Amino acid sequence: MLGEKLKELRESKRLLQRQVAAELKVNTAYISKMENNDKPVSKSYLSKLALLYGVSEKELYTLWLADKVYDVVKDQDVALKAMEVAEEEIKSKRKEKN
Amino acid sequence: MLGEKLKELRESKRLLQRQVAAELKVNTAYISKMENNDKPVSKSYLSKLALLYGVSEKELYTLWLADKVYDVVKDQDVALKAMEVAEEEIKSKRKEKN
């Protein structure tokens, strides 16, 4: 999800992986892997990528986090149920805070 | 969430941590930590616990997975949004399968 987004953004900006790689000071293989979900995107690059692509860091971070959640539950048949339970927990913790 | 459940179940069965610990062949400190969410519950114990407490392994597994999800998103202000995005991804992947 973050990978696809990054690819979309890069293409919409007409940038080459080579250019993005230079910006992040990594090689193109790593960029390719990020965009294809072969490697997790390192959190530390989110701000640079957001700046480069002109989107908010929050947007990228949300997708980054969604990827992490997805990794946890993918292929599990109780995935949706588990997420629902976790969601309720989040909500109830938030209420406590107030 | 799994921790609380395990504690509930144990108490409803009138078992001591010592007894459960013996069953799993670990010491009571570890049991205590599982029940208090100080340590993740090892997946490999779920079946034994389910048997011991007379509940389905699936039920415990769902809570176990919910814990994992919760760990990923807790304290993040985009938690709910991220989960929602991940949920959509799960659903769309499932549709693909058919």
Added chain:
DNA sequence: TTAACTTGTCCTGTATTGGGCAAATATACA
């Protein structure tokens, strides 16, 4: 006071990250 539970610290082993490098593929284009 004793048994039950919790907490802090420590340790070992395994898994995961964050990459690089080289080779293989795909794409564009003259």
Added chain:
DNA sequence: TGTATATTTGCCCAATACAGGACAAGTTAA
């Protein structure tokens, strides 16, 4: 068509993080 450029893929590796506990000491509850 050939060839250069872009991208992907496979394999590798070091560093770090995390799991799965043990143990001892501290607390709590009967």
